[in-house]
Amino acid sequence: MSSALHCATLAAYILATGLYLAFVVWQRRSLHLAGRVALWAGFGLHTLAICSAWLESGALPATNLRQSLDIFSWGLMGASLVINLRRDVMILGALTAPLCSLLLLAASVLPMPDAPPSKLLSSLWVAVHVITVLAAYGLLAVTFLGGVLYLAQDSLIRAKNLGAAFRRLPSLTRLDALNHSALVAGFILLTVGLITGAIYAQIKLGSYWRWDPKEVWALITWLLYAALIHTRLVQGWRGRRGAWLGALAFGVLLFTFLGVGLLFPGYHAFDSLPKLEGNLP
Amino acid sequence: MSETPSPASPGERVWNFFASVKLSFALLLILAATSVAGTLLPQKEPAQLYLEQFGPTWGGLILGLGLDDMYHALWFLLIMSLLAANLVICSLNRLPGALKIIRKDPAVDLDKKRSPAHGFTLAGTPAASAETARRALAKALGKVWEKPFQAGGGQGLVLLSQKGAWSRLGVYVVHFSVLVIFAGAMVGNLFGFSGMVTINQGQTVDHIMQERGQEKLLGFELRLDKFTISRYPNGMISEFRSDVTFLQNGREAQKNSLVVNDPAVFEGIDFYQSSYGQRPGLVTVRVSRDGQTFDAKLEPGRWNPLPGGGQAGVVEVHQNVNMGQMYSGPLARLAYQPEGGEPLAITAFKAGNRMPQRGPVKIELVDLEIVPYSGLQVKYDPGVWLIWVGCSLMVIGFFIAFYLSHQKVWVRLEPAKGGRTRVEISGAANKNRLKLEKIMERLAGAMRGGE
Known part of the structure; x- marks a missing residue:
């Protein structure tokens, strides 16, 4: 059931990619609206796919790289759709639709977890921890994408190149508003994700913080975003410098998510997650 | 950072250094950058391992800098303390100003001329429009302050309403929460302990072994009554369980069944099932x-x-x-x-x-x-509750700091020619100007609707 839903989700995202590319070329509002409908439908199917996989295995399906990419793309799509209810940056769909399609495609060819999830992972605490963290990643990815658009638009304006590309990109103010709200919401969710993980670790593993590589890198990511928020709020680094620092922070976030999961040992490593046992030394 | 025109005394300079947001920014980045080392180097291994793996020079450097246990190294704790000091002083530096704004009597400077976001004229005297303005302001923001003034040969009126002044404290709640979390970690480090104890079935113990091999008296006794391994039909172990009794002054005080991830707590000390064997x-x-x-x-x-x-x-x-x-x-x-x-x-x-x-x-x-034994992890952390208080405060503080704002809206009613009234709506907000603009727009709509 979940794999059929997975395919349907992918189909909807690919359809939306086509619609948004057409929108970028012809700039018809109807194409954007159709693309948005396809994305919402895809996101609904995606949610159902995750829920059905959850019911099948008894634990939130986030126990290896394949499943984590799947949930990350869900978080990214959800974040961009929800944020856009208020901000209405139309071009965002043209970035998230192909990106989430690629993420889902990558997930499709990666292997399924080789072991049923350990009992420790079926707790609701784990589900909340994973969903909040990956939704935060999604929101911070939206900030990153918005930052890229910001830098692109900014360089067009500086070069006084006010042609086709300039007309297709949203105004700097609007992009900055998008970046700000995604950044703040992402930072809060990341904090909540770290806290729920700490609570569960205290209950089951005996300490709220173990200096596991994933924990440390998540803390590094958190510190960078904290620094970014300070520069924005206090020093007024909206705009270019903020966008560059945001890109650095997002690079570190990606490393925390993928690099640490693949390269470092520890109980958060993708290949040891399903077998997570308690009372780690 | 507050820039003072007169040359600052050394004390002031130290204070200003610690109050600066640039320092926080630098410390956050330094903490982030240095934390990387501890994930690349193995932690808490015997000194010999570093010397063998990295050679005498690099291994010696690692040990000398405390990189073998870097999150507890003095210099790392020093950066953390600097951040804590920065937080405290930065907050102390700014808090009085924030409190002054929060406590400021809205009636002061009420009739000061402000540049309006909306300006239009309505029929009738200011007094006639006042009631509409009063109601619309009260609906949008709450309590309304008023002050009459003389202008253009008639009487004008300024009305003010504000909301969320206290939300300016949100950022201090967040900063305070970080300090509470630091305090929790410190209490845990200073007054807590963790270790292992292995007990033979039938044996009673009164102490545990701590991380670096020191013995620690528990102050009570722990007896392993029975150790059981249950298996699946295919022979795989499904669970191992220790039935234990805690003894206080030789008298049985509490009995527990310990399985993996289901700890027992006695006198605030957690006991986790961890290993087993025979000896x-x-x-x-x-x-x-x-x-x-x-x-x-x-x-x-x-x-x-x-x-x-x-x-x-x-x-x-x-x-x-x-x-x-x-x-x-x-x-x-x-x-x-x-x-x-x-x-x-x-x-x-x-x-x-x-x-x-x-x-x-x-x-x-x-x-x-030959008897079965059970290995238990023992942990006592009296600072945990501070960590949870700090975490809760942080999340609450975030919502106040990021999603609530101090919004002020003035409506100035001034007599104009022909018995009409000039209406000027102006506003101020410490953040979320978008919301402020919407409030002012709605207010303007409500005033004009009365025409």
């Missing part, structure tokens, strides 16, 4: 010396006094050794110390062996018990 229990020996023969039960891991003086201990046991014709069966290596004499190493075999015996004492093995 020698009591070793019964028959001692012959000075023409006397007696049996003694030796407990592993300590000196056991013998009847008639002297003591003996178990060094190691083997359940079965095969020495061909000479001997086959269990064996125990013992240490024996006669009263007032030097300790001797003695190997004890079962009776009927053909091993040569020498020396003033003969010790034979009567019985060798």
